[in-house]
Amino acid sequence: MLRYFLIRLAGAIPTLFAVVTIAFFLVHAAPGGPFDQEQTLTPEIQANLQRAYGLDQPIWTQYTRYVAGLARGNFGPSFKYKDFSVTELIADGFPVTLELGTLAMALALAMGVPLGTWAALRRDSVGDHATMALSVAGIAVPSFVLLPFLGLVFGIRLHWLPVAGWEPLSVAHLLLPVVALTLPPLGVITRLTRANMLEVLRSPYIRTARAKGLSLRAILLRHALRPALLPVASYLAPAAASIMTGSLVVESIAGLPGIGRYMVQGALNRDYTLVLGMVVIYSTLLIVLGLLVDLLYAWLDPRVRLHA
């Protein structure tokens, strides 16, 4: 298991390297530079700034320098947030983004699986139809529509919760953004669980378990849940990607100090190092998560044998 994990992890390095390379040349190929908007600068100062950040070097030198820095865990200085390195910016904001994303993912799983199972057990009842209708709505309504709407209802009209802002360890400030991020994956997980639970519950070994007089609880927990969760497990990586994407807007709507805002801001400002740092962080997260999902899959399904 550990061997498999390490081999796969090593295999992720070329992928990450390719991503960094493509992103690097894409960013540098774009028209405009980081210091274009500061029009008050004289050409000499412009040139000095360029030199200070190594932008006067040939692109190939810049690239090798960047990759060499990256290999030592150094993301380089931010071009726009002067006096901050990209590492510091990301280290400041990342805990907030991580908290938001982890909560959303945990909630979606903790609610989606029981809800989907419940709907499967009561197939074609009113409750089942209502659950399915809600999950389609959850999938279809994007978080950037949902969050302002929730803010309007619970913040502005009812005054129950703050519309935006952030305080450390404040549940009230996190509640609406987490709900807005949770609903889309929650809808998918509920639907997946229901569909697969229905299939599993029809299979002969469940009938045998029933015939033996096992309680519903025992049948579900001991026999049905594990196989029914397989598709849910393979959805976890796309779910994480959708939560990450959602957090780009949710953080800016709710005014949370996470790293989501750096992506768009950085790209608009031509803050090369910041954008590249974000791409590296998110790609690494997704790759590692994909790997963990494979391990989880092998644990859930004994027929799967891991071999690198």
Next chain:
Amino acid sequence: MSVLAAEAWRRLRTGKAMGALWVTALILAFTLLGPLLNPNGIEAIDWSHVASSPSLTGAHWFGTDRLGRDLFARTLEGTRVSLAVGLLASAVSLVFGIGYGAVAGYAGGRTDHLMMRIIETLSGLPLIFFVIFMTVLFGRNEYVLFGSIGAVGWLTMARIVRGQTMSVRRREFIEAAVVGGARSGRIIWRHIVPNVIGPVIAYATLTVPQIIMLESFLSFLGLGIQEPHASLGTLIAEGAGEMEAAPWMLLIPGAFLAALLVALNVLGDALRDALDTGDA
């Protein structure tokens, strides 16, 4: 085929699918016919009604925004633009996906393995970042938008086409074409593609709402459709900023987007189930 089509149509005529079809048709008709009923232009500014609330008896049925522009006209324009982007970018991803998937599925062996590894690697990455890159860096115009969104959407499409191609590839008529001396390109274009297109179109229906969502997301961030044009995403972004004083600016375009996305999703699901004949 006509028997299959009739069967598919019979399955499609369930309550939910028909409801979704009606909602979609209604929105479509509304966006196309609406401008005939409403004299207000998209950019016209009405100084006497700035940020006025919706009223069915007044001059502005859906109210106006802070610049005094008619929200009815702008919501219709936004829905039209969002739908157009959704359809065009789906078409781009369809063309890419069919080309790539059919070649991989037909070639088989190592070529197929390599091509699928590339797809796997790409789907493991946060591709939304690349779309953001492309739109920010290479000008915010519609073509970059269609191209970059379509370029991301083709991955799943290529997988589906490949799967379908693999099942068609071993049939006798392909063998006959090979024996007849047809080149691979011709076999793929004349024999494979027409035979896999049905289920692929069904899946394409599901990519339309996904792409509309992606487009509104980008427009919401200010990276998609630019002023004075509107898409549902830009309207929602404006509305979210004004929701305290003018909640209708958020609620009306939000409701349009939500209704459109729910309807298209339900329709796509139903279409996929109806065309899923287990053969093709």
